[in-house]
Amino acid sequence: MEHARIEEIAEWPVERILSAVHGGRGQTLADSETLPPAAYTSQSFFELERERIFRPGWMVVGHVAQIPKVGDYFSVDLLGEPMVVVRGPDRIRVMSRVCLHRWAPVVSGSGNAKMFSCPFHRWGYDLTGQLKAAPYMDQAQGFDPKKCRLPEIRSEIVLGSIYVNLSGDAEPLGPRMDGLAKEFANIPTDDLIVGYTTEFPCPFNWKIAVETFMECYHHIGAHAKTLQPHHPGGESWGLVKEDPEQGWIGLRHPLRADLSTDHALAPGLPVFENWTEEQIRTGNLYHVFPNHLMGTSANSVRWTTILPKSANETWWVRHHLVHRDALENPEFADLMAKAKERGAVIAQEDVDVNTLQQIGAKSRLATPGRLSHLEMPVWQLADWVRDGIGETV
Structure with a gap:
């Protein structure tokens, strides 16, 4: 019987991590794999991300x-x-x-x-x-x-979101967001208010938080009783980047065909104008590199910023944005309280599995994993990191 060999060193040198990061690049999603586990656990690699990806770019x-x-x-x-x-x-x-x-x-x-x-x-x-x-x-x-x-x-x-550039010399962000502006054409960004806010620490790497938000494959596991019954993960698909320089990626996740559109809307809130039934039935997830996540429906925006703290710690902040006309509903406060409770259940389901994922990534036997066709945004993020991090220290 052949047994696995366990490495003697606990953390790879950053040079070795970079080699593994670039060695795992595939030509297509079908032949791609995740970044190496060390890219999620190494503080040295995180420091490299900070200097080469975060500071030179735009962060929400x-x-x-x-x-x-x-x-x-x-x-x-x-x-x-x-x-x-x-x-x-x-x-x-x-x-x-x-x-x-x-x-x-x-x-x-x-x-x-x-x-x-x-x-x-x-x-x-x-x-x-x-x-x-x-x-x-x-x-x-x-x-x-x-x-x-x-x-x-x-x-x-851009589109109501406030981004900063720490280095002070990045190219303007707006032109790389033109495609996202088209996606938001029927979202009244100037009329949104904060319905509720939730924030919490996450004991895992920022990329784990982003990747999980941007794929619905995990609905069959982590959200088997909460999201999978009405938004089956197997029906989702990632958006192909129209411009290699665009600053965002996206994913569609449609409502189960036999359910009414009521299941696609936040209860009791006014619906945005000019949405077709097909659009109402299709949820949208967006990732603006590197730390901005949004989920849109026909009457709300789940707006999230991911604040990287270290290789193993992230701070998560979410604002549930709704149309200001929602304030006219006398039950608005109660609706938001119930929405916050539902959101907390789903968020905890993610935190639980992501915490396990971070623990597993630290194993000396952990290796890059192959990706499903349902994980296009995971592949796109990995390639974005590869392009930004460089090949040498």
Whole structure:
């Protein structure tokens, strides 16, 4: 009998991981496999992703529906950078929230404010980041508060989503999203509000979170009692990229043929205009590289940002977006509470299997797996990582 040989080293050198990453590239989905397990567990590989994929590109941090009024803000930590996203009197800005004095964050959480005041020494900044208050600094030679402003981080708003570029020199994102704009033609992005928000830590790699969201093959296992009965995973199909440079990918997952369209809609919410019955019956999943996920139906958008923390830790934030007319329903709060409960059950089903997946990926006997025709987005993400990560350290 032949037995498996267990490696003596716990973690591959990053050079070996890169070799395996590129060695597994297939010409088509039919002859492709996953990235090597080490690409999901190695902190060294994660650091390479941070420098070669995350920082040079565009990453989503929020949606304009989170900050509808002047003074509304929310904080976010992205790859170790504490940021605040705020709607000022003129426009939305993404800024560092680190005080220019001695680095304490000037704000946390979310809310509405006229000024941001550092809790350490009460340095105060207006909504544009301009320093307005610096107590007892009159004897500091050459200090000019007018020249002090919280650094602004380059941002771009596309279809209501707010993206940032940490390196500051990426090509504009908008042109690579033209195809997605067509997909969203009948979604009233300017009239969406946040119905509810849920966020939680995930003890697994960011790619695992993305891949699971973007394929419905796992409905037969993880969601056998929740999603599979009305959206059978075997009926889903991935969208072929029309432009190799486009910044997004997608997947369709239709409603079971014998069910009414009621099963494809979030209960009690107004339906978006100009949707055909076929469109209503077909769910859509989208991934904007690298960390933005969206699921659309004819009356809601499941908007998600994946915040990578380390090779083995991810923070998941989801906003359930609905048309503002939903507020006219006196049962709106109850509808959202029930929707949040249903969503939590499905999310936990994913977290449970993804946690097991991360554990298994650390096995020294784990190898790349072959992909099903139902996993086109997994293949597309793997090739996107291959293209961005480079072949040498």
